[in-house]
Amino acid sequence: MTVPTPIESRTRGIPGWALTLTGGMVLAGALFFATNPSGSNPPILGTPQPSGSGGLNAQSIIKAAGCQACHGPDLAGQAAFPSLHGVKNGPTSANLQQLGKDRPDDWANLWIAGTDPAVAGIARNGMPVFAGPPTNLSPEEIATVVEYLKTLP
């Protein structure tokens, strides 16, 4: 049996070029931060940004979020998944009737978000999305989608 040999180092010091490069880049980063400190963040990432009219924004979000994979290409429902048509008149599913009565204005938003304390008792999670690793839609995007759903017959 042989014994492993140690991994030695040719030198213990830091080469001059590495120190110069490090100093230069850190200085450049600090300068960049100092000159660009202000601005504003958009709503949370994870879905496409709206690009056109309201209806188109919602359709883009719905498409990217993969809603149609379960609720059908026209969102009219398929298999065990309910239709999203007719939500302008309130929930169509039996298990959402109480939520619809309690929160007539934003029951659909809460249902999509899923993690809001208002729906915590129902023991479910937010609607999944499909574009890459699952993440949640932002409240603004959910509002856009709900407005669009309310226009469906």
Place this chain on the structure above:
Amino acid sequence: MAVNPKKLRPYDQPPKVRRPIIPNEPDNAATAFLVAALVWFLAAAGIGLLWVAYQLFPDQLTLHLEMPTVSGVLTFELSPATTTSGFWNSLVYGWLGNAGLGAIFFITPRLLGRRLVSETMAAGAAALWNIGLAAGLVALYVPQLSGSGALTEFPLPVAGVLLLALLLANAAFWRTVLASAERQPYVSIWYFGVALLALLGLYGLISLAQLLSVVKLFSLPATGMALATAFYGRALETLCLGGMAIGTLYYVIPRAAANPLYSWGLAMLGWLLWLGLSTLAPLASLVDVSVPFAITQIGNVATFLLVLPAFLVVANLLLSLSGRWTLVLSPGTIPFALVALTFLVANALLEALGSLGSVRALVGSTEWGIGVRLFALLGTATFAFLALADHAFPRLLRRDWGGTLLAEATLWTAFAGAAVAGLALIAGGIVHGSLLAQAATPAEMDGFVFWFRLGLGAGIGLTALAAAVLALNVFLMYTSARRAEYAIVLDAAAVPAAH
């Protein structure tokens, strides 16, 4: 009195040695983690093919099965959402997590010159980690059981098992480091230490937030939870997987080249920069109106500056190859490691590019980010662990094997797979971003993006082929190669200064 060996009486038989449930031989934990990693690589690649199929045809292929249980009806759901979760979780925790932990438990004893203080603890961690992952993966397909958020979907009991595994892995690692006489451990140990602590800390915190939410003690709002999981996903990539991969490369390149490391000081400078910047870079994921812009901007600057430690690592390791450049052309560990270094630089440059405001505005909400992530996961991390697999499997399985045609096939198919998949999504992201900026209709966007997703399919297909070839290579090594003895670190007294 002569004893007839064919007819032993009970008192003539040697006493039976009771074998422990968890074996305690040297390298057991590393072997368990690396063999499990290989199986998960195959599983992740297989689920990846289904993930791509859903990317191309999202409206088809869904499957719902209902199972009545005592507590209600459970729905097994094969859908785009569950398959996406399955792919990322099996890739990150299954393949890369197992391979990273296997690398740590293979390399640490060899660098510290002593075997693990508790091989049983580390082997127990391997068992718990893989049992937890298997249960978690099944739960992902039952929406009632799984949670939400990228890479945080496992149910709480599964998260508990994984946390216990991480706790055991940390204990086995840190007890070995503290028991070692080495006061200035080799740079790989520094990377591994941070990666292990970060993985335990991050997974513990995100699981605690979910637990508090379930017991209704504290609940983050939906946006807060989404931000927390975004931060977690990025930190997992930079601190945990990045640390494991770089630590592995620092071991395999000098070892395979039989050369000293170029510079200890340069290595430690790179480690310090990586530690600071990798901790700050995930702040760039906190993109929401509720987060002050200055915080996100710190993350963006750190993401940009991560090019620096990546460059220092690559320079140090390339200079360590001095005089041994012919190894680049020969099949084996070095070509795998060099591809990993190439992806390390490419990924750092792409992340830096993506941190610029104008680029973010164009591609921030497209497939670009997934493509860059594939460069990190299927490129840097995968090739670092493939290099380790090439170096470690003959030693762990005690076989005389190396430089085969199958290793070459693994190298090129995995390289082509990662490059094609990553580039397809990066290019697709640029096109998608341009179309969004032009307010194109969803149908127009679909028409363009479809072809790039087809490229993604080709890339994932090649990766699946690479995983299959690697598995075949290891199988043939185990079954047909000559037995060989390699160095095994037994204890501190046996090899006081061995690395």
